[in-house]
Amino acid sequence: MPVKVSMTVNGKPVTAEVEPRTLLATFIRETLRLTGTHVGCDTAQCGACTVHLNGRAVKSCNILASQADGADVVTIEGIARADGTLHPMQEAFRQHHGLQCGFCTPGMVMSAIDLVKTTPNPTEQQIREGLDGNLCRCTGYHNIVKAIQAASAAMR
Amino acid sequence: MYQFNYHKPASLADAAAALAKNPDAKALGGGQSLIASMKLRLSQPSDLVDLSGIAELRGIKADGGGVTIGAMTRHAEVAASAEVKKAIPALAALAAGIGDRMVRNMGTLGGSLANNDPAADYPAAVLGLGATVNTNKRKIPADQFFKGMYETALEAGEIITSVTFPAPKKAAYVKFRNPASRYALVGVFVADTAGGPRVAVTGAGPGVFRVPEMEKALAAKFSPESVAGVKVKADGLNSDLHASAEYRAHLVTVMAKRAVAAAG
Numbered sequence: 001m002p003v004k005v006s007m008t009v010n011g012k013p014v015t016a017e018v019e020p021r022t023l024l025a026t027f028i029r030e031t032l033r034l035t036g037t038h039v040g041c042d043t044a045q046c047g048a049c050t051v052h053l054n055g056r057a058v059k060s061c062n063i064l065a066s067q068a069d070g071a072d073v074v075t076i077e078g079i080a081r082a083d084g085t086l087h088p089m090q091e092a093f094r095q096h097h098g099l100q101c102g103f104c105t106p107g108m109v110m111s112a113i114d115l116v117k118t119t120p121n122p123t124e125q126q127i128r129e130g131l132d133g134n135l136c137r138c139t140g141y142h143n144i145v146k147a148i149q150a151a152s153a154a155m156r
Numbered sequence: 157m158y159q160f161n162y163h164k165p166a167s168l169a170d171a172a173a174a175l176a177k178n179p180d181a182k183a184l185g186g187g188q189s190l191i192a193s194m195k196l197r198l199s200q201p202s203d204l205v206d207l208s209g210i211a212e213l214r215g216i217k218a219d220g221g222g223v224t225i226g227a228m229t230r231h232a233e234v235a236a237s238a239e240v241k242k243a244i245p246a247l248a249a250l251a252a253g254i255g256d257r258m259v260r261n262m263g264t265l266g267g268s269l270a271n272n273d274p275a276a277d278y279p280a281a282v283l284g285l286g287a288t289v290n291t292n293k294r295k296i297p298a299d300q301f302f303k304g305m306y307e308t309a310l311e312a313g314e315i316i317t318s319v320t321f322p323a324p325k326k327a328a329y330v331k332f333r334n335p336a337s338r339y340a341l342v343g344v345f346v347a348d349t350a351g352g353p354r355v356a357v358t359g360a361g362p363g364v365f366r367v368p369e370m371e372k373a374l375a376a377k378f379s380p381e382s383v384a385g386v387k388v389k390a391d392g393l394n395s396d397l398h399a400s401a402e403y404r405a406h407l408v409t410v411m412a413k414r415a416v417a418a419a420g
């Protein structure tokens with residue numbers, strides 16, 4: 001039996017009929033065609049699919065679209081300003097070379113924003129521990145940590 | 157994932173009715189364990205009854221020196237709660253160390269207990285503090301709740317509504333993480349409670365268990381040296397590619413010693 005889901009995605013109200021088994025990641029990528037949210041592992045390990053659900057980072061491959069019914073969802077496409085100015089976290093990743101292939105980056109950025117929101121002035125240790133739900137196969141994390149440190153200063 | 161029907165009742169009575177109507181229906185907490193097992197087709201519910209719309213299952217109340225935490229309260233909320241930090245700081249710290257931030261933003265106390273993963277963290281706190289698991293039908297003391305691997309005293313369709321944790325004199329939880337999964341290879345929750353010291357171990361065996369010899373030693377003197385000489389037997393402990401039963405048995409003593417030291 002299909003279910004109707006309504007939510008706000010990047011500030012815009014959306015409504016659709018979906019199969020109950022539709023994952024939030026699938027809904028975002030295939031129904032809404034917002035392909036910035038990546039699916040790396042599909043098993044809640046890598047964090048590439050991280051989006052914000054009512055302001056908090058969650059793994060969209062491990063949530064049903066219907067669990068987000070009525071919620072406010074923000075994806076990587078929704079954090080820059082309307083005029084194209086990057087979010088301070090995106091800008092910091094750019095400045096500090098916090099990415100190589102870029103596959104993990106949308107999830108890293110969404111997760112890092114949540115990290116800085118809950119820990120406003122994180123130490124290097126807090127950043128490394130706070131990112132334990134996000135895997136990167138390229139960078140070795142050093143520049144990601146630097147980017148988040150810089151962004152936490154810019155976001156203050 | 158197989159097809160299923162989805163329900164989101166607004167009251168506990170409606171949720172209980174939806175679960176009672178169909179023997180293959182299952183409650184949905186945060187979905188952090190259940191969705192993964194449904195993807196793997198290890199679990200095949202005909203209906204999912206999402207508990208997230210039931211207001212009375214959320215929230216944290218300080219009561220009589222302890223705390224009562226609603227079953228649908230997320231790990232991150234417990235970790236950040238001023239009430240929990242004040243009454244039982246070890247419980248807030250345990251919640252802050254579950255999985256990663258995304259898992260903590262979705263996963264719930266009730267889901268973790270109902271699931272009773274042999275390496276889950278919350279069961280150690282519930283057993284270690286001698287908490288009470290409240291359901292829509294009854295109150296279940298921790299000592300009667302956990303029944304071994306993924307098994308609990310819950311009957312079909314029974315819903316955990318909250319957990320009442322009495323405040324201990326002191327307590328601490330220390331775990332040795334699996335370097336890959338980050339789950340506890342062995343975790344030990346130690347508490348000096350009104351009824352005496354309690355030591356609960358997760359990760360080491362098929363389910364959470366107490367170590368009476370350590371509790372007796374701590375009752376005589378609450379200090380790390382009291383548990384340092386107490387060894388648990390490797391027989392019956394988990395043995396897999398991550399660690400042998402002997403290594404896990406060894407870790408129980410080491411983690412217990414550290415937990416007693418951390419409790420102060």
Ligand SMILES: Cc1cc2nc3c(=O)[nH]c(=O)nc-3n(C[C@H](O)[C@H](O)[C@H](O)COP(=O)(O)OP(=O)(O)OC[C@H]3O[C@@H](n4cnc5c(N)ncnc54)[C@H](O)[C@@H]3O)c2cc1C
Binds near residue numbers: 045315340
């Ligand atoms: C990447 C990852 C890492 C993790 N690491 C850890 C870790 O280090 N430590 C740890 O302890 N856990 C860990 N977990 C598990 C996590 O804590 C889960 O959130 C938890 O085990 C299940 O809670 P849930 O609310 O998501 O429940 P669900 O997945 O929704 O449900 C689990 C089971 O409980 C039942 N259920 C749910 N709520 C109730 C209720 N109120 N009454 C009766 N039955 C109910 C469901 O029917 C189902 O059978 C991890 C999970 C992931 C994905």
Ligand code: FES
Binds near residue numbers: 060
């Ligand atoms: S795709 Fe969701 S965590 Fe990897």
Ligand code: FES
Binds near residue numbers: 138
């Ligand atoms: S930049 Fe390639 S996975 Fe992180």
